[in-house]
Amino acid sequence: MPIRPEHVFLYPIDWPQLSHHVRFVRAGGACEHCGRPHGQRVFHLRDGRWWDRKRQCWRNGQGRRVRRPTENILLQGAWTPVVLACAHLNHDPSDSALHLLAALCQRCHMLHDGPEHRRRRWRNAHYRRALGDLFYGPYPLLGAEWITPTPLSMLDGGSAFSASLR
Ligand SMILES: [Zn+2]
Numbered sequence: 001m002p003i004r005p006e007h008v009f010l011y012p013i014d015w016p017q018l019s020h021h022v023r024f025v026r027a028g029g030a031c032e033h034c035g036r037p038h039g040q041r042v043f044h045l046r047d048g049r050w051w052d053r054k055r056q057c058w059r060n061g062q063g064r065r066v067r068r069p070t071e072n073i074l075l076q077g078a079w080t081p082v083v084l085a086c087a088h089l090n091h092d093p094s095d096s097a098l099h100l101l102a103a104l105c106q107r108c109h110m111l112h113d114g115p116e117h118r119r120r121r122w123r124n125a126h127y128r129r130a131l132g133d134l135f136y137g138p139y140p141l142l143g144a145e146w147i148t149p150t151p152l153s154m155l156d157g158g159s160a161f162s163a164s165l166r
Pocket residue numbers: 031032033034035036104105106107108109
């Protein structure tokens with residue numbers, strides 16, 4: 001995943017070497033969550049199951065062997081090139097301890113970051129509206145109904161998924 005320009009200074013100076021070590025030395029060039037191999041096109045069903053060409057078996061989104069799909073794979077399946085990225089399990093790019101890094105394929109990376117991205121989007125929108133509060137007075141006086149309590153899904157931060165990676 002490309003590094004945003006405003007975040008580049010949060011990464012350690014040896015990030016390229018660290019990322020390479022995690023992806024290709026420690027993880028051996030395969031996703032540490034689902035096992036998809038880096039740099040190869042993988043045939044997968046859209047629910048995460050994929051064909052492991054090396055071991056000649058189907059695996060699920062957690063990398064476990066599953067039985068052969070019964071549905072029509074030609075209709076359900078698709079080819080995707082796999083690109084491993086080095087992910088921060090705690091979503092903090094300034095903390096690059098090895099146990100907080102994982103080599104993840106795009107799918108696992110998006111699943112891992114999804115709750116955090118949603119939380120940040122909600123928080124940014126909330127901050128922007130709160131700024132309006134400062135200049136135009138409290139929203140309830142203006143009759144704005146947009147103020148909603150923080151959704152529970154924004155509070156968990158996807159900790160269940162990070163725990164499953166460890
Ligand atoms: Zn993966």
